[in-house]
Amino acid sequence: MWLSLNYDLLKNWKAVILTSAVVVSIYQVLVYFHPENLGWTESEYFSWSNLFRFVFIDQMLIECITVAIIFFLIRKYAQFRSLNQIKLQPREILLYELKFLPVLLLAFFVFAPFTLTVRFLYHTLPDPDWSEYFDEYFYSTQLYIVYLFPSLLFGYGILNVNLIIQYNQQLNETKSTLIKEKNRKKKERLWATDDFGEVFLDVERIRWIVREDRKTFAITGSEKYRLKENISQLEEKLDAELFLRINRSTIVNLEWVLNYSFWENDKYILRMKDKSQTEFVMSRERLNKIKERLLNLSEKET
Known part of the structure; x- marks a missing residue:
């Protein structure tokens, strides 16, 4: 050793x-x-x-x-x-x-x-x-x-x-x-609800998680699943090296981050890799955390 x-x-x-x-x-x-x-x-x-x-x-x-x-x-x-x-x-x-x-x-x-x-x-x-x-x-x-x-x-x-x-x-x-x-291995799945009932949702399928109308949803592409936990609970539960909370109502899967750019008033726009390039607003502090996590991910891949 x-x-x-x-x-x-x-x-x-x-x-x-x-x-x-x-x-x-x-x-x-x-x-x-x-x-x-x-x-x-x-x-x-x-x-x-x-x-x-x-x-x-x-x-x-x-x-x-x-x-x-x-x-x-x-x-x-x-x-x-x-x-x-x-x-x-x-x-x-x-x-x-x-x-x-x-x-x-x-x-x-x-x-x-x-x-x-x-x-x-x-x-x-x-x-x-x-x-x-x-x-x-x-x-x-x-x-x-x-x-x-x-x-x-x-x-x-x-x-x-x-x-x-x-x-x-x-x-x-x-x-x-x-x-x-x-x-992390224990939490590779989450309980979720779709149009047909309750399902096990594989965490690796999640691109981002948002809070809308006091409800929490996981986006996996064209599908949208409602989750039982709130944003804070999910932030604690999910793998911190892969999922990062970028504002009060959004957690993103770093593997689906496309790019980011300055917006205004020390705020930044984060774009995702989906077809419509979904955008989220985040602070400079959150941007610094994203840079650090993305660097860690790239080092692991190499």
């Missing part, structure tokens, strides 16, 4: 904040609950206000810059490498994630000037000492090592979350398609 991927989640600011909060929390727990650091609450510098400022401003808020840049790099890297499909097998998933290792290993050199400069200014304003900046906040092997673990967590965390979300979406879409197809 192949999974189609997009990286829209990595554009979401909520994902940036949530990822920053989760990874920073994990990192702080690992550091401050390490046996060597269990006495940090007894330090003379400890206070709950200092802890709040450190965790939520110095760490989570500022690291949102890091996360946003890493997400940006992942999106651009995926676009450059055309990583928009993956085969759902353990080996293929592992290879997919390994392909992102270079960008995550090098991300520090992109985000460091931004993240560390903001942190430096936060610590030193209003009297920043720039010599201290180049000694402690500029590129260094120590800083790279400090940021390597969080960078990998940021990157691989969002990649795996994105995979799970995309998989669930595709699974739900597949289920929805199967359900629609099953329901």
Whole structure:
């Protein structure tokens, strides 16, 4: 099974904040609950206000810059490498994630000037000492090592979350398609009435459905059948890929649409393929929907 991927989640600011909060929390727990650091609450510098400022401003808020840049790099890297499909097998998933290792290993050199400069200014304003900046906040092997673990967590965390979300979406879409197809097959016929009594009307014979004098009729050519359901009920029941409601009183079979043209006041004329080229009036909004559905139909035929 192949999974189609997009990286829209990595554009979401909520994902940036949530990822920053989760990874920073994990990192702080690992550091401050390490046996060597269990006495940090007894330090003379400890206070709950200092802890709040450190965790939520110095760490989570500022690291949102890091996360946003890493997400940006992942999106651009995926676009450059055309990583928009993956085969759902353990080996293929592992290879997919390994392909992102270079960008995550090098991300520090992109985000460091931004993240560390903001942190430096936060610590030193209003009297920043720039010599201290180049000694402690500029590129260094120590800083790279400090940021390597969080960078990998940021990157691989969002990649795996994105995979799970995309998989669930595709699974739900597949289920929805199967359900629609099953329901469509169940509704290939409608109860109708002609001059002789009640009949089963094959849906594929219907060219359009109209509401006239508070009654609903299906037109199949020269025949006209009265239906029990109203327009809204039929709109729900019929295959949405084939039948489209173009105004309050008309549903058309898209396979019988001939053409359309502008009329007046943002209204359009829709013509059918019958001998008299029956015309209906519709809005621009409905026209856009017809264009989309007709394109889908042509793609399926090809």
